[in-house]
Amino acid sequence: MLETPNPSTNPRNLYTWCACLVSPAKMSKKPAAQPTLHKVIMVGSGGVGKSALTLQFMYDEFVEDYEPTKADSYRKKVVLDGEEVQIDILDTAGQEDYAAIRDNYFRSGEGFLCVFSITEPESFDATQEFREQILRVKNDENIPFLLVGNKSDLADKRRVPLDTCRERAQHWQVPYVETSAKTRDNVDKAFVSLIRAMSSLKKANGLAEEQEESKKKGACCTVV
Numbered sequence: 001m002l003e004t005p006n007p008s009t010n011p012r013n014l015y016t017w018c019a020c021l022v023s024p025a026k027m028s029k030k031p032a033a034q035p036t037l038h039k040v041i042m043v044g045s046g047g048v049g050k051s052a053l054t055l056q057f058m059y060d061e062f063v064e065d066y067e068p069t070k071a072d073s074y075r076k077k078v079v080l081d082g083e084e085v086q087i088d089i090l091d092t093a094g095q096e097d098y099a100a101i102r103d104n105y106f107r108s109g110e111g112f113l114c115v116f117s118i119t120e121p122e123s124f125d126a127t128q129e130f131r132e133q134i135l136r137v138k139n140d141e142n143i144p145f146l147l148v149g150n151k152s153d154l155a156d157k158r159r160v161p162l163d164t165c166r167e168r169a170q171h172w173q174v175p176y177v178e179t180s181a182k183t184r185d186n187v188d189k190a191f192v193s194l195i196r197a198m199s200s201l202k203k204a205n206g207l208a209e210e211q212e213e214s215k216k217k218g219a220c221c222t223v224v
């Protein structure tokens with residue numbers, strides 16, 4: 001069963017969830033049109049910076065302390081290419097203790113930020129397994145997916161060559177971005193590229209469905 005992250009254990013989540021409860025859309029008498037919801041999942045080994053990236057994107061702040069995550073969820077509205085969209089971010093646990101519950105989390109995802117640290121080759125190797133697990137669970141080679149090399153501020157401790165990272169991304173046919181949750185470098189770029197890919201895919205699927213519908217309608221109205 002999908003385990004629901006408990007907002008009471010994380011004051012930030014509580015804030016986010018409360019903000020949703022009193023959003024102007026809910027208070028107004030007429031229900032406003034809901035913005036499209038995109039569900040992003042943060043995956044990667046423990047300690048690579050998934051939470052730090054999420055918190056930078058959400059609140060513009062860097063958390064120095066390492067506190068392993070079990071699962072935390074966040075919600076944010078952003079304007080993307082002139083359209084307001086809502087993003088749900090599920091920040092998952094990299095620690096192996098939680099590996100067994102990953103399938104359930106991955107199932108609900110519509111786009112994945114697969115993070116490793118450029119200072120830690122083991123975390124780069126692990127992206128292979130994360131990719132395989134995601135493709136197995138989602139059963140879709142074209143699922144929006146971004147490979148993210150984090151901790152780019154630690155250039156002097158780099159142990160995964162840039163070419164190696166690019167080759168893997170090219171092999172998977174996914175974009176590659178290097179980020180620093182510490183300096184905020186490319187943090188927005190990573191999230192926005194993924195959301196843009198999710199949005200384009202939904203629009204393309206919606207169009208295909210509409211065409212299919214109108215084909216069916218056309219067929220049933222044909223007079224012979």
Ligand SMILES: Nc1nc2c(ncn2[C@@H]2O[C@H](COP(=O)(O)OP(=O)(O)OP(=O)(O)O)[C@@H](O)[C@H]2O)c(=O)[nH]1
Pocket residue numbers: 044045046047048049050051052053063064065066067068069070092093094095150151152153154179180181182183
């Ligand atoms: N220098 C530097 N440190 C970072 C960066 N991102 C994260 N860290 C640090 O790395 C440690 C781990 O970061 P987290 O974001 O907690 O890692 P995580 O991937 O969420 O780990 P789990 O929750 O266990 O899966 C923390 O001490 C962060 O401050 C970065 O871009 N640069």
Ligand SMILES: [Mg+2]
Pocket residue numbers: 050051052067068069091092093094
């Ligand atoms: Mg974390």
